[in-house]
Each structure stands twice: as structure tokens, then as C-alpha cells.
Amino acid sequence: MKHNKPTDKNSWRHKLHEVIYEADTPMGKLFDIILLILILISVIIVMLESVKSIDLQYHRVFYVIEWIITIFFTIEYISRIITVKKPKHYIFSFYGIIDFLSTIPLYLSFILIGSNYLLTVRALRLLRVFRILKITRYIGEGNKLQKALIESRVKIFIFIFAVLIVAIIAGTLMYLIEGEDSGFNSIPVSVYWCIVTLTTVGFGDIAPVTATGQFLATVIMILGYGVIAVPTGIIGAQYVRMDREDPVQLNTQSCRNCGATGHKDGAEFCYNCGYELSPPKDIEA
């Protein structure tokens, strides 16, 4: 430990940091579970509020719970800023913005009373579900899934791109063949229909009625059915490849200086800013 910046490991800020940012300690786990439950309750309330019959009956209950959750989130947001040494890093990070946006809606509703944007602002609270991702990130499988997607992103992009080109060409053909009587009013709508068909969703709100149109639809469907194999092959091969490689063990610590996570087990300094990490012995002691 040749690091010359002494850290007061028993200060309340240090302890608060451990509770909020790390899931290794009992308090940290408890905090994460309470947070998870509050997020879930909050998301369910936002969804139920939009159902008129339920909202009419339980409006007061929802309002009170919403206030309790907002106050908890406000305290949590401020605590996160205080305990991190470089708050700007946190505030302008992805999760920092999510945390902020999902805390303010109730405060904004005072300012925007009677506004048309109120509905949208209240829906902002649903962004809280992304916070759950922050918690699930600690589960190794979540990381692996994310990694498989990121490493296959070029392939998936090329694939989606090819699907779009096929949809544009086929959609234009359907527009020329079917005409406006059967719902193929414009090329964008035809392309929309083509994607609905290629992806095997098939709403049926628009469907070809001419024989030529149905024949082309058949070709598109078989194409989509055969082509769905491509992303599967890509991701499958990616998983097989990742299975072979030895996965590096990551722990759940978060740097007290910049908030970076995903440190290797046994790492003593943050890979991002070089700040000293709390050694695992501390936690055990």
C-alpha cells in the first residue's frame, strides 16, 4: 500500500459509500433490496395510474406512496453525490441522469400544473426501471448477456441493415402491386407492413388481397422465416466462443473517487482514475 493519500475508512461518508455503492456488505445488500422493492412499487403505481377506473378509486393512496418514494429517491440521489469524490462524473454518467430524471417528476408537477406535458413528465418515473439494471449488473449472467450483445453488435447491425433494405424493396413492390384499396396507402406504410411480415409478427391490420400480392407476401414470409436463423447463429456462435474463454472474476465495488464499477477481484486501484479501492480485507474485518 504505497498510495500516499490516506483514506479515513471509518468516516460516515466512507460508510455511506459502502452501503450505497457496494453489494458485498450486509447493509449494502439490504439497501439494494429496499431500493429494488421501491422501484418495483413505483413502476406498478405509474402503470396503474394510467388505468382510469383504478386511478379514480385509489388516487389518494397512489399520491401518498408516490411522495414517500420520491422523498426516498431524493435522499438517495443527494447521498450518492455527497459520497462520491468526483460528483460531476456521477451526475453526467448514464445512471446519474437516469437517477435525476426519475426523481424530479413529482416536483415538476407543481410547476407544470394543468400542463399538457404533465402526462409525459409523470411517465418519466418509469425510467426508474433502468435502475434495476444497475442492480442486476452485479449478477454475472447479466454481464455475459450484455457482453455477447456488444461483441456481436456489428454483425447484428449489418443484419438489421440488410433486413431494412429487403423491407424497402419489397415494400415498394407491394405498394405498386396492391394499390390503395387494401391498406397499402404509401411506401412507408408498405415498408412497415413488410417489417411486420419479415419479423413474423403479422398483425393482420393490413393484408394483401390480390393474388400477386399474396404470392409476394409468401416469398417475404419464407425469407423472414429462413433469415431469422442468421442472428441466432451469430449470437449462438458468440456464446460458444465466450464459453471457451476463461471469464475474469469481477467484484461489486464502486470507486469512491469516480464511481467506476467492474473492478477485478483483488484490484487495489481504480482502473479508471487510479484512486485507491477499499481492500476486501476491510469488509471482512
Place this chain on the structure above:
Amino acid sequence: MKHNKPTDKNSWRHKLHEVIYEADTPMGKLFDIILLILILISVIIVMLESVKSIDLQYHRVFYVIEWIITIFFTIEYISRIITVKKPKHYIFSFYGIIDFLSTIPLYLSFILIGSNYLLTVRALRLLRVFRILKITRYIGEGNKLQKALIESRVKIFIFIFAVLIVAIIAGTLMYLIEGEDSGFNSIPVSVYWCIVTLTTVGFGDIAPVTATGQFLATVIMILGYGVIAVPTGIIGAQYVRMDREDPVQLNTQSCRNCGATGHKDGAEFCYNCGYELSPPKDIEA
């Protein structure tokens, strides 16, 4: 054979146990086949009873067959309890409860005459299909499929979780974009529509009508189409991994003491309670 608890291998209880619980002997096989046929007949009758036109015509026939099956199941249920040494283990096991619930509906219909719950109680008989699983368990492939699913359960859970988060966010956006004219009446309904679309089911009872809504729907569909590859990759890799490992041969014996199944070939004692198993030589002799 240093086990000091002598078991009378020719007692009727022992023989009955062999018939009911094991599929290795000719009698055991016959019993399983009769049971399978009765379950299938029973399930078909419950289904046909719900079709009014058929029920009106064949009500008496169905009633008689139902009584025969119920009596057989009652005898089988009692036999299972008698032949197992620790009946509590069986009664409160998953299959014990299934066996009980799928036997009682006809008896309950006397008590609940004219009750509204009668329909539900009679539907309980359909739980008998789970008994078929108990029989297919003896087929190695069934075990393998179950194992592949169990070992991938964390990955599949994470995946479904991610799908739900996407559906909540996209559903809320669709609710804000489409408004109530096109069927997106509330956030829960929009989220329902989103899952219908993401999973490429696409009923078409609700479909976007605005250009923005159709554009977002397109994005959701392509996402769902690309993302369906993920569980496939997971299960596929799992199967490939399981192919490499040497599968342990399991036999179809069931412990006469606690009812545990899945014993290795050649095992002499139950892995669960340590009770002596009937050695395979016995069966051949």
C-alpha cells in the same frame, strides 16, 4: 450387503411398490401404460365436456367414464400411500399433491352442488396431465431437456427480465404517442401490446395507426426479431456443453422409504434417505 434392516422382498407391499413405482418389470410397464391411457381419456373428456353441443349429447357417457377413472385413481392414490414407508414424504411432494388434486374433483362435486366454483373444480382434473410427466421422466431425453432448462434458468430469467424492462419503456412511449383512439388505453395495455409484438406473436387486436407509432412499432419488432436469438444461443450452447459431458445412467427405481427417484444404475442405497434399494438382480431373478 451389510445393511442390517432385512426387507421381505416377496411381501405384497413390496410387489405392489414395484408395480406402481418402477417401470423395469413387465407388470410395472403395463401399469404405466394403463395409467397413461386413463389419463389421456380423462383429459379428453374434461375438454369435450366444455363444448356445449357435445356435452348435451354424451353427458351420461362422460359421467360413467369419469366415475371409472376416479375410482381407479382413488385406488392408485391409496396404494401409493400404503406401499411407501414414509407416506408424508409422498403426500406433500409435488406429485403427491397433483395426484390428490386430480382425484378429488368428482367427490367435491357432491359437496359443492350448484356452486359457481364447480367449473373450476372440474377443471382441476386437467392437472392429471402432469402425471404424464412422471411417466415421461423415465425417458432420458425428458431429463435432459429439464436439465438444460434448469441449468439455463438464471440466464433465461435475466433475459425475460430485460424483455420486460424494454416492454415497459416502449409500452409507455406507445401510450404517449398513440393515445386512446387506437386501443392504447392505458400503460398496462400498451405494455401488453409491446410484449405481443416483441415476442413476434402479433394478434392485431391493437395496432398502431399514427406514423410515429408505426415507426416505433417497427423498431420494437426488429428488436424482438434480433433478440429472439439470445435464448436460442443460451439453450443451444447449454446443449452443446451437455453433449460433451458423459451422462450418468439413471434407472427407473423409486425408493420404497422416501419415494426419491433418479438413482444411478448399480446404486444400492437411496441417495436421499440411505434406505436399501431393491438390487437389479432381484428383478432379473
Place this chain on the structure above:
Amino acid sequence: MKHNKPTDKNSWRHKLHEVIYEADTPMGKLFDIILLILILISVIIVMLESVKSIDLQYHRVFYVIEWIITIFFTIEYISRIITVKKPKHYIFSFYGIIDFLSTIPLYLSFILIGSNYLLTVRALRLLRVFRILKITRYIGEGNKLQKALIESRVKIFIFIFAVLIVAIIAGTLMYLIEGEDSGFNSIPVSVYWCIVTLTTVGFGDIAPVTATGQFLATVIMILGYGVIAVPTGIIGAQYVRMDREDPVQLNTQSCRNCGATGHKDGAEFCYNCGYELSPPKDIEA
């Protein structure tokens, strides 16, 4: 060549056998291609005949072409019987029955004039598409696909079986939840809807309207979406396994005695009846 049964390799029966049953010689190839084209024309005509507007206009043309094709097929069927030494093996084989059933409809239409079964009898001609399979069998990939499906048949059966059990349980629940107003009239219809949903087809002719029903539908859809990975994993692993094994080279000969195909390259006697096969040198000479 120690076989003591001399075969007159220049007899017309031998030559006809080569033309009809083998695709190695130029004449055999030509015969296969003519047959393929006639089958395709025949299938297209049967399909177009069912479209009333087209049938009214071209009825005479279709009738003449149909007669030409029927006469060709009759000659071919008789030739096949004559050239094979054990005609019974051919007549009662799968392809023998297909050949017979797809030849007779036009003759039957004289006997059944004005009959209601005429439509069905004429549809029999569509069985000719199976003849195409006989030709594609010569392509190695067709064999491989068939082999992959056959070797995975137990797994696929177990899988379909599990899907059916889930559909029965979930369908019964939907029937109890939704009631008869939204189209869930009986358990069989509910189970049908469940399979439509589980397989991600989603016609939308029946769709849940209650909140509970839509919630259950969501669970079913996600289940189906996740579970579609299972057969893919099974077949994928099967293909990978088959890739490793060294495939045995099969030739396109067919035994002149019993009609069995799929002989190994270089085989001198039929694996089925022991009859001498025409050696490959003959064909080259």
C-alpha cells in the same frame, strides 16, 4: 464377381431400369428432369383449377394437359413395376403407393361422375409433390436434413409433448378467466388459442379482453418466446454433431430386385436382399 446368377446387362429391362431408377447416366438424368417438370406442371394445374375464375376460362386446356400427364405417369408406373424383379416390394412401398394414388384420380373421375368425393379425389393428384422428394433424395443435403430430423425425433416429440401439456393447462385457465364473451367458448378452443399464442403465430381471431386474461397471455407469450429456443438448440447441436462424423458416401443406384436405394459407393450387393448391383464400371464403360 463370384455371384453365380448371370444378369443380362444389355436387355431392355435392364436399360429401362437404369433410366428410371438411376440418376447417374445421361438418360436417367433426362428422365428425372422431365418427370420433375411434369410433376410441377401437374401441381400448378391442380391448384389453379380450384380458383373458379381461372378454371372457367382455361378448363379445356387444363383437361388436355391433365390427360397427357396422367398417360405419362401411367406408363411410368407400369414401367417401374416391370423393371423391378420383386414388384410387390415396390407396389407396397411408400413411394409405390404415392405413385399409384397420384396416377388414378383421372380414371376415378369417370367412375365417380357427379360424386361429392370428386373434389377430394382430384386433390389426390397433389400427392405427386412427394415424388419430387424421391428426386431430391439424391441430393446429399436432403438426406442430411432427414437424418437430423430422424435422430432428433425423440427430443422433438418430448418437446411437442411438453408444449401440449402447457397449452392444455394454460388453455383451461384462459377458459375459466375469459368466459365466453371474448371467444374462449370451450376448453378445446382455448387450447387452440394457447397453441396459436405459444407458437408465436397469433392470428388474433380470438384475443383476451380482461386484464387477468391479458396478463396470463403475456406469461404464455414470453414462455413461448423463450421456449422456441429449445428445438433450435436440439437441432443445432444435432447438426454440429453430424458435422464431426465422417459422412458415408451413398450412390444413386436402386436395386433391380427389391428397389432399395441408398447403397454405399462401391457396394456390389444389395444390403436389403443380397441381389447383385450393377457395378459402377459398367456405367462408365
Place this chain on the structure above:
Amino acid sequence: MKHNKPTDKNSWRHKLHEVIYEADTPMGKLFDIILLILILISVIIVMLESVKSIDLQYHRVFYVIEWIITIFFTIEYISRIITVKKPKHYIFSFYGIIDFLSTIPLYLSFILIGSNYLLTVRALRLLRVFRILKITRYIGEGNKLQKALIESRVKIFIFIFAVLIVAIIAGTLMYLIEGEDSGFNSIPVSVYWCIVTLTTVGFGDIAPVTATGQFLATVIMILGYGVIAVPTGIIGAQYVRMDREDPVQLNTQSCRNCGATGHKDGAEFCYNCGYELSPPKDIEA
């Protein structure tokens, strides 16, 4: 460099060739990006023009942009012909025809004023999306995807063929079972419905109403659900196989004589016509 045909590497034709055909130099990259943007704008305009409300408002804007793009494409097309030494190779190549067809529509609209074919001619401009493929070809993944599809083409063809045979047989059965009341008017329509169902698209514009029809539909759906695994297994195994092989590095050069692309890194002569390629040192110098 023993090639005796001296090439003037500083001529304007040589430089223009580098800009248009190669993506290695800064100018070449810039040219590709401008081309890509113009293609995307052009495609979006063609699509928006077909939406009547938008076309009415922005007709003039679209017309001007369309002229600018057409002039750019005309210059590009002529430049490509001039800089290639064997213009016929380029003009009659796939991309040559695409380039020509996507350039002429605006010129044709003068000749065909008031013609019914005008709509189709204008839709021709959408063929420009294929030009994007020419650019994405430089990305290795695009090549890999294309290669995987090409190498699996026999398998995929056989698979689609088998799907078609199943659809024809099942479609005919549905036509015989359902009759004309529920939309199964003719065999082609029934086959169309069968493909809609087998590929799990499920529009719902036609749906079986009889019990037998729904039962057969169930069988078709489960078949389609199980069989979707086959192309996935094929492509997946193909990807795994390609992963093992060492991929050959290709560069982005295009032969100045015949226009062939896909040259290996370090290749000095065109694999197609033997003409000398510009050595990579040139570009660096």
C-alpha cells in the same frame, strides 16, 4: 514489379479511380460517405413522396433535391465508366445495372409524362439502396454474412422446398376441410394461409372456424414452431465452422481494368483479368 505494362499512376483517371473505387484513401472515404448520405436522402424522399399529405406540401423541395441527386449520380456513373479500362465489364455487371437504373428515372419522367408507368419508374430510384450494399461490402462482417448464406444455400433451398411441399399438402387439406365460408376459397389461397401459419406470421385475415380445421391448424403451427429450428441449426453450424477456418484478409481495392473487388491483401495482379493492381505502398507514399 516485373510487369511490363507501365501505368501512369499520377494521371487524373488513376486518381479518380482511386477516389471512386477504393475506400483506403481519405478522398475515397469522403466520397463513399457523401454517396451514402445522398442515397439515404434519396430513398427517404422517394418514400415520403408516396405519402399524399406530405407530397402536397413539400413537392417543390423534393423535386429540387431529386434533381441535385440525379445530377450527382449521373456524374458518378459517367466517371465510373471513364476510369475503368474495360467499361463493358462494369456496365453489364450487377452494380453497373443498378447504378444505371437508379440514375435514369428522372430523365425517363420527361419522356413518359402522364404515363401510368410513371409511378413504377419513380420507384426504380429505390434500387439505389443496393448501392449501400456496395459500400457495406467493405465491412468484413457483411462479407461473412454473405458467405454464410451462400455456403448454406443448398441446405436452405432444400429446407424451403420441404416447407413448400408441406404447405401444398396441408393447404389442400384445409381447403377440403374448411370450405369456402371461412375464406379458404381456393387451393392457392389455402396454401398461402398455410405458409402464413407455418412461418408463424399469422395475419388472421383468414382463420379456420371448424373444429377439424382448427385441429389441423394446431398441427401445422406446432410443425412450423419445431421446424423453424432447422434453418437456425444450419446457419449456426455454418458460423461455427467458419469461425474455425482462418479468414483471408481482403482489401478494398477494385481492379482498374475489369472492376473486380475482393483482392487479397498483398495481391499484385487482379485474380479475374490479371491486370496489375496499384500496390499498397503507393497509397501510403
